[in-house]
Amino acid sequence: MPKYELVLLKNMMQPGYTGSLADYEKAGGYQALRNALGKMAPTDVTAKVMKSGLRGRGGAGFPTGVKWGFLPKDYQGPRYLCCNADESEPGTFKDRQLMERDPHQVLEGIILACYAIGAQSAYIYIRGEMVLGSKILERAIGEARAAGYIGKNILGTGVTVDVWVHRGAGAYICGEETALLESLEGKRGLPRVKPPFPATHGLYNKPTVVNNVETLANLPHILNRGPEWFASIGSPPKSTGTRVFCVSGHVKRPGNYELPMGVTIRELVFEHAGGMRSDKPLKAFIPGGASAPFLTPEHLDVKLDFESVAAAGSMLGSGGVTVMEEGTSMVWAALRLMEFFYHESCGKCSPCREGSSWLVQTMRRIMAKRGRMEDLETLTDLCKNIAGRTVCAFGDAEVSPIMSTLKHWRHEYVTLIHEAEAANLIRPESAGTRH
Amino acid sequence: MTLLEKYKDEIAEILSRYPVKRSALIPLLYLAQREPGYVTEAAMTEIAGLLKLTPPQVYETATFYTMLNLKKVGKHHIQVCKSLMCALVGSDTVIGWIKTKLGIAPGETTADGLFTLSAVECLAACGTAPMMQINDDYYERLTEEKVDKILADLRTAGTSPLKSGPYMWPESIR
Numbered sequence: 346m347p348k349y350e351l352v353l354l355k356n357m358m359q360p361g362y363t364g365s366l367a368d369y370e371k372a373g374g375y376q377a378l379r380n381a382l383g384k385m386a387p388t389d390v391t392a393k394v395m396k397s398g399l400r401g402r403g404g405a406g407f408p409t410g411v412k413w414g415f416l417p418k419d420y421q422g423p424r425y426l427c428c429n430a431d432e433s434e435p436g437t438f439k440d441r442q443l444m445e446r447d448p449h450q451v452l453e454g455i456i457l458a459c460y461a462i463g464a465q466s467a468y469i470y471i472r473g474e475m476v477l478g479s480k481i482l483e484r485a486i487g488e489a490r491a492a493g494y495i496g497k498n499i500l501g502t503g504v505t506v507d508v509w510v511h512r513g514a515g516a517y518i519c520g521e522e523t524a525l526l527e528s529l530e531g532k533r534g535l536p537r538v539k540p541p542f543p544a545t546h547g548l549y550n551k552p553t554v555v556n557n558v559e560t561l562a563n564l565p566h567i568l569n570r571g572p573e574w575f576a577s578i579g580s581p582p583k584s585t586g587t588r589v590f591c592v593s594g595h596v597k598r599p600g601n602y603e604l605p606m607g608v609t610i611r612e613l614v615f616e617h618a619g620g621m622r623s624d625k626p627l628k629a630f631i632p633g634g635a636s637a638p639f640l641t642p643e644h645l646d647v648k649l650d651f652e653s654v655a656a657a658g659s660m661l662g663s664g665g666v667t668v669m670e671e672g673t674s675m676v677w678a679a680l681r682l683m684e685f686f687y688h689e690s691c692g693k694c695s696p697c698r699e700g701s702s703w704l705v706q707t708m709r710r711i712m713a714k715r716g717r718m719e720d721l722e723t724l725t726d727l728c729k730n731i732a733g734r735t736v737c738a739f740g741d742a743e744v745s746p747i748m749s750t751l752k753h754w755r756h757e758y759v760t761l762i763h764e765a766e767a768a769n770l771i772r773p774e775s776a777g778t779r780h
Numbered sequence: 781m782t783l784l785e786k787y788k789d790e791i792a793e794i795l796s797r798y799p800v801k802r803s804a805l806i807p808l809l810y811l812a813q814r815e816p817g818y819v820t821e822a823a824m825t826e827i828a829g830l831l832k833l834t835p836p837q838v839y840e841t842a843t844f845y846t847m848l849n850l851k852k853v854g855k856h857h858i859q860v861c862k863s864l865m866c867a868l869v870g871s872d873t874v875i876g877w878i879k880t881k882l883g884i885a886p887g888e889t890t891a892d893g894l895f896t897l898s899a900v901e902c903l904a905a906c907g908t909a910p911m912m913q914i915n916d917d918y919y920e921r922l923t924e925e926k927v928d929k930i931l932a933d934l935r936t937a938g939t940s941p942l943k944s945g946p947y948m949w950p951e952s953i954r
Binding site: 357358364432434436437438440441442445446466476478481511512513516528529531533534549591593594599600635665678681682684688689 | 803
């Protein structure tokens with residue numbers, strides 16, 4: 346028996362649950378929609394979500410109800426909801442499970458959000474690689490449409506919501522909400538300068554809300570069981586509800602674990618994910634996806650909620666926890682992530698576009714034992730000149746692996762450089778091969 | 781045969797989803813890629829016409845996304861994730877196996893045109909690493925035996941029963 350009550354993963358954990366409409370309805374599905382549409386004012390739905398304390402599960406943790414509240418009240422034209430299913434943050438694989446195993450839970454959340462914000466069209470922007478997920482969602486949309494939950498005049502309430510699946514085509518940056526909108530408009534996924542924010546100028550320049558899959562999947566439960574119930578789970582008042590934590594790396598049982606926010610990393614890794622895969626102790630972990638700075642064994646008792654992880658110098662982000670055992674080179678690990686960010690930099694802002702290339706080259710040089718002490722200053726200097734100087738948060742994200750490994754494991758960089766210097770004393774000609 | 785002649789109904793359905801035509805661009809590029817495995821210049825020009833865009837507007841979008849191929853790829857495009865989470869549990873070894881078995885390096889295609897190998901960034905399956913995607917399918921928790929079986933299946937049957945179904949990991953919560 347699981348130690349905590351499951352909310353989002355509950356249905357799919359039942360033996361024989363297929364995620365079909367019939368299964369979802371049997372499990373109480375679409376009850377929140379029946380109770381809300383036409384029976385509650387849209388503003389009441391927003392008020393409940395606000396009261397629940399639900400915060401975005403995509404990475405930034407922005408309060409969902411507040412985000413909805415930014416939409417202009419008196420605007421008469423079309424509004425849009427975009428479900429961010431572009432799950433691309435390395436270390437994160439929860440949305441895939443939510444969509445592929447219980448697609449109607451996500452759809453019900455989408456329809457409820459549309460009702461709250463007055464949108465008649467919703468697009469699920471799913472990462473292009475998830476072909477199976479997009480097929481499962483499309484089939485579920487078909488079922489929901491046939492049953493009258495999607496389309497014109499839903500269940501005779503006069504409410505219209507249509508939902509489409511839109512596949513991305515391979516670009517990490519499209520998980521950034523304004524890049525997602527650009528991509529959905531058929532353009533290169535380059536983030537927009539904010540303000541204006543999507544709430545007023547979003548898809549097709551219309552008021553738009555972009556919410557993550559897991560965020561939306563929480564909505565039916567908040568309406569069914571009440572905002573007070575939701576707010577009592579986790580670390581109230583600021584981090585309420587459960588999180589589907591994705592555990593990867595050197596643990597015995599990697600995978601998705603839904604736990605109340607505020608459990609410690611120690612509990613997640615050692616109780617739920619089975620502990621380390623071998624007798625090598627834990628050396629480092631990333632608490633919230635590749636964008637979150639690395640932490641050390643000293644941080645194992647940090648609570649997994651937004652505030653506690655931030656206070657420890659990292660971020661809860663997307664909930665992707667990656668664990669590394671003793672023996673893992675931290676320079677190598679930071680380089681791997683840096684190569685990811687270099688590949689995914691969209692190229693819009695010079696500090697990020699040029700800086701990521703420079704960072705990768707410098708890191709590769711150090712890793713190949715051709716580095717020199719000045720390289721460490723170069724790395725720090727570059728990182729400081731990227732973070733905070735780009736249109737989107739990618740710039741802050743891409744420097745976190747290097748900055749945090751330099752902070753906690755600087756000696757590993759220094760050792761590699763000393764080895765390089767020692768080799769150069771024996772083979773002085775190799776100095777000519779330096780970059 | 782033009783795309784419009786070939787996929788008339790599908791194109792109409794795609795266009796009906798969006799109030800602004802350009803939004804149909806990526807879906808149409810996927811359509812153009814479906815059969816040949818890559819997007820031809822002729823297809824891009826035709827799509828530009830369908831959406832009232834200039835060919836460079838289509839090209840600038842097509843070149844941004846890694847899943848839109850502008851060059852011919854093998855019948856089975858093997859994409860092995862090399863990002864940190866997979867690398868921690870052996871994705872470099874997986875790439876090594878495939879390199880040896882097929883005699884191609886990442887970025888290359890076998891002489892018979894059957895396989896292209898790519899080392900790619902995170903595919904959101906870190907809990908079941910190491911993993912790879914071949915065309916539309918994911919293959920996870922790879923071992924050398926599994927890779928052998930998958931390659932053999934693809935050679936003989938064109939598909940493999942080892943591909944992933946709806947994701948659930950771990951399969952039960954303890």
